[in-house]
Amino acid sequence: MKKILKPLLIVIAIITLGAFLIKPTLKNISYGIDLQGGFEILYKIEPLEKGKELTEDDLDKTYTAIVNRIDTLGVSEPVIAFEGNNLIRIQLPGVSNEEEARQRISTTAVLSFRDTNDKLLMTSDILGNNGASLTQDSKSFQYEVKLDIKDTAKFYEVTKKISQRTNGNNMIVIWLDYNDELDSYENEKLTCGKDSNMKCISAASVKEGLDGGSVVIQGNFTKEEAQTLVDLINSGSLPTKLSEEATPKSVSPSFGAETITKTGIAGIITFILISLILVFKYRISGLIGSVCLFVYALLVFIIYNAVGGVLTLTGIAALVLGIGMAVDSIIISNDRIKDELRKGKKLIPAVNEGSKSSLKAIIDANVTTLLAGVILYIFGESSVKGFATMLIITIFVTIFACVILYRVLQIMTVKTKVFNDNEKLFIGSVHEVRKFNYVKFAKKPIIVSLSIIAIGLIFVLVRGFNFGVDFTGGTQINLSSSEPLNFNKIKEIVKDYDLRDYDTYLNSKTEGYLKLNDTLNEEDEIKVKSELKALGIDTSANEISNLVTNNLTKNAIKALIYSIIAIILYVTIRFNFNYAASGILMLLHDLLITLSIFAIFNISVDFIIVASLLTIVGYSINDTIVVFDRIRDNRNKLYKNRKKLTEEELENLVNVSSNETITRNVWTSITTVAAIITLLCVGLNDILTFNIAILVGLIAGTISSLLIAPKVWMLLERRSMDRPEEEDDEPTEMKVKGVNF
Helix, strand or coil, X not given: CHXXXXXXXXXXXXHXXXXXXXXXXXXXXXXXXXXXXXXXXXXXXXXXXXXXXXXXXXXXXXXXXXXHHHCCCCCCCCXXXXXXXXXXXXXXXCCCCHHHHHHHHHCCCCEEEECCCCCEEXXXXXXXXXXXXXXXXXXXXXXXEEEEECCHHHHHHHHHHHHCCCCCCCEEEEEECCCCCCCCHHHHCCCXXXXXXXXXXXXXXXXXXXXXXXXXXXXXXXXXXXXXXXXXXXXXXXXXXXXXXXXXXXXXXXXXCCXXXXXXXHHHXXXXXXXXXXXXXXXXXXXXXXXXXXXHHHHHHHHHHXXXXXXXHHHHHHHHHHHXXXXXXXXXXXXXXXXXXXXXXXXXXXXHHHHXXXXXXXXXXXXXXXXXXXXXXHHCCCHHHHHHHHHHHHHHXXXXXXXXXXXXXXXXXXXXXXXXXXXXXXXXXXCCCCCCCHHHHCHHHHHHHHHXXXXXXXXXXXXXXXXXXXXXXXXXXXXXXXXXXXXXXXHHHCCCCCEEEEEECCCCCCEEEEEXXXXXXXXXXXXXXXXXXXXXXXXXXXXXXXXXXXXXXXXXXXXXXHHHHHHHHHHHHHCCHHHXXXXXXXXXXXXXXXXXXXXXXXXXXXXXXXXXXXXXXXXXXXXXXXXXXXXXXXXXXXXXXXXCCCHHHXXXXXXXXXXXXXXXXXXXXXXXXXXXXXXXXXXXXXXXXXHHHHHHHHHHXXXXXXXXXXXXHHHHHHHHHHCCCCCCCCCCCCCCCCCCC
């Protein structure tokens, strides 16, 4: 028994250290507006130049500039919404007072280009959508700042005039929030562009007129200096002026104050359930897996806190997906060890070989999901970027905690030889692989899936989706009263309208808001206001714009398309195109099933559905790749990678592979679905649609990866093999009469 003390002490040390870290880690978690509330400021938007009208492009650039400034890493997830034609409401999570809110938002400065005499030459209107970016000179490799120029004619005209001035005066000076009364280049030229001067951020000499679509600012920058200038220029590329329209106020969490507590309880219950499942299924090996899951969860939160992440529902969605992949790694490894034991190997070599053979499947599954995460981070915005950040973190932590650490602890334990005569105690029961005809059975789920999608399509065409305010826009009515608001009476007044959300502002029962899916006309607005006034409630109403949501959705779709392309390329390289095509079809299948259920049952579709669908995408491709990995391995093992297989051989290949992965598929799905069901059972009704979407997607993903994907792959593979082989490209001898015939 002394031999087992070393791994036992290591496990105890890991648990003890983790226990000490739990409290400070959880204490440092920052939550989003949806979970904890925050602070908001309503701004009026005005053009920089008098007499000029606001355009949709101005609003887009205003939104981008604010996000770049207050959400640099893309993990703070502020809530930004346009109201009416010239108002923007900015909500900051984790902010508790108006001074902090003002400080964070007001750092979004106005950018201007001036000469050395402080004369205004150009505003940020001159810049294109790409703003400033970091580049390197192809010859000197010096870091430069590249500017995307939209109005090339005006830029050429200005730079040509400046270039004709004498040395020292032939300069364009870039300012943030230039003040006519306080600022001048003469006073700032010694510090312009230095860290100590955050207003005069650059002074570049101009030697000739520049007429290209992009120009570079050179200055012997270090990478950090160039990046700082890029960030400052982008943060100041604000084509509008902002002025406070209303007194800043606290915001209540949109999903209820108890959501965090209930989510925490659900997390603890989920961990206990998964641990019990692992121990029941894999005994000591499952217990080690539970310890590694504990390390995984702790490290995810530590790293997320370190990068300044704000936990929102999208983060929780990515965490749910991460838990599924982490548990999946443990299950795959243990199932491969059991495969080796079935071959008659002893425990130690079985653990060594099983761990090695599982690594390829785990890496392939995680890399495809990582590709999606990276592309979502690059091209996504706000909550999509937050989802991607959490997803990327969970993947790297999974590899460390549930692959590397798990393997080290497993091997260390079996090398004690304590379990040599009791393999069942270490890894659980090793049963013979059952034989079931999955190819034949696959027809039924395919028919059911196509039927659900067809019915869903009919409902979409006839009735459409039940889109919420996020997508359709609507009306926000702000409420203020000397007495606590009675929402039962208030709801009665607006019962004829589509009320989607209502709440009080944080720490105040006398102030609140209503969100209607309807855009009130003047007559209706007057009627509602007068009835509320009769209750002693003062109101102000603004139209809610869907501009931000539409932009976020477009970016999410674009990022998703790029992710699919990247996944196709990776899977084609690692497997072949038939695997890639089948995997993407299953991904689309899972998304369409989820959307069809929402259409059929008329479930409200808000922006939170994006987080659910992204989770389904990650789970779907991860699940399918594991099945495909087994098909690829068995093709080599059973048929020596022969290019052409008979109909019977293809069916046998798919059936053998599906039978070998059924245990992994079922138990991985059970553990992942357990997390969602727990969230539902603890009473999180506020995020019911969120949980429903993921639950439907996970069930669809399990069925598609196990039953439909292999069948689809088999059909594509059979079609490929039926194609006639290409003719030999060797040159043939030309026949000449009388010479060679």
